[in-house]
């Protein structure tokens with residue numbers, strides 16, 4: 001049986017990030033096996049994130065912006081990011097960059113295969129891949145199966161962050177490359193939180209996505225219809241070519257994600273709860289988690305960092321999820337107000353779960369607090385989300 005110090009099940013964002021962090025550390029000589037069923041040679045997603053610090057992936061940042069825009073009923077807010085940047089990394093650049101690094105190390109093996117089972121043992125864990133068993137002192141599991149999130153509204157809350165986007169090219173220069181549009185709420189909310197996201201890649205090229213926090217999976221037609229209406233009617237862009245498409249469903253849930261699932265098994269990425277429930281962002285958290293795992297291995301000889309997300313942020317995320325679930329259409333003014341009344345640094349620190357208690361208080365009290373209190377009271381009294389109130393018009397949707 002083949003043996004490795006470290007086996008990483010799934011070579012996506014979390015698996016490859018962990019491998020990269022290991023290779024940038026004093027653990028670079030340990031034997032590592034990474035298993036993925038896909039060759040990771042497609043640009044299947046782009047990762048965006050705000051940062052005020054260099055990251056290990058600065059060399060592959062594809063675009064960055066110094067301004068963000070929020071578009072709501074009161075018009076467009078353009079926010080200078082000051083010392084922060086909003087950065088974009090293309091999936092294909094990330095996969096290629098990390099795979100090139102892995103190829104420099106003879107102690108690292110990339111295996112294309114399907115992980116069928118992970119079993120914990122007394123001295124090691126065992127991974128069954130394509131019918132063969134391999135042994136790892138530590139196994140990191142990033143293979144997330146959404147079915148584990150049963151849609152039990154009690155005591156957990158679960159909606160999805162659904163999105164679909166097009167990279168488009170226009171014959172004329174129509175995009176302002178200085179600012180990325182984080183949220184453009186000019187679309188019927190239909191009891192949900194829905195917005196467009198627009199990343200200008202040049203004056204003639206942009207990635208535009210229709211995004212909805214929703215329990216439903218939208219039909220292909222519903223997405224295409226929403227994107228067309230936005231581009232043609234809202235932005236007045238009559239002529240464009242679709243260069244590529246991106247879509248995804250990210251779980252937005254306060255469901256617990258166990259980390260240590262065996263004496264030798266640790267979950268990472270989505271499976272390790274690294275997606276922030278109320279925003280769907282994970283890339284930076286994955287980097288921080290990878291760094292924490294490496295530090296723990298070096299300091300303690302095991303990867304169990306013990307670092308969970310702070311409890312008060314878990315509660316705030318859960319509350320926001322409940323508001324989205326029950327009063328999704330009321331998120332639009334909340335976000336607009338949040339960006340109007342708070343400096344961007346405070347907002348980013350809050351979303352990064354690094355704000356001081358004072359900053360958390362300042363930010364939360366700047367919001368329409370009644371809705372949150374009402375939702376909190378409802379949840380305490382009934383332990384159930386308030387029923388969703390259908391509001392027409394709805395896009396046609398279909399259950400996934």
Ligand SMILES: Cc1cc2nc3c(=O)[nH]c(=O)nc-3n(C[C@H](O)[C@H](O)[C@H](O)COP(=O)(O)OP(=O)(O)OC[C@H]3O[C@@H](n4cnc5c(N)ncnc54)[C@H](O)[C@@H]3O)c2cc1C
Nearest residue numbers: 010012013014037045047048114115248269270281282283
């Ligand atoms: C389209 C999209 C866009 C996103 N954009 C952003 C963003 O802009 N910013 C942000 O912070 N977050 C974003 N996210 C959220 C999050 O960062 C990503 O989902 C991220 O890829 C999660 O990393 P992961 O390693 O958990 O999952 P993945 O990156 O999906 O990796 C899991 C890997 O496991 C492999 N796998 C699955 N099953 C098996 C099996 N049985 N055997 C072997 N291999 C298997 C898959 O092929 C995949 O490579 C986005 C998510 C999506 C879906």
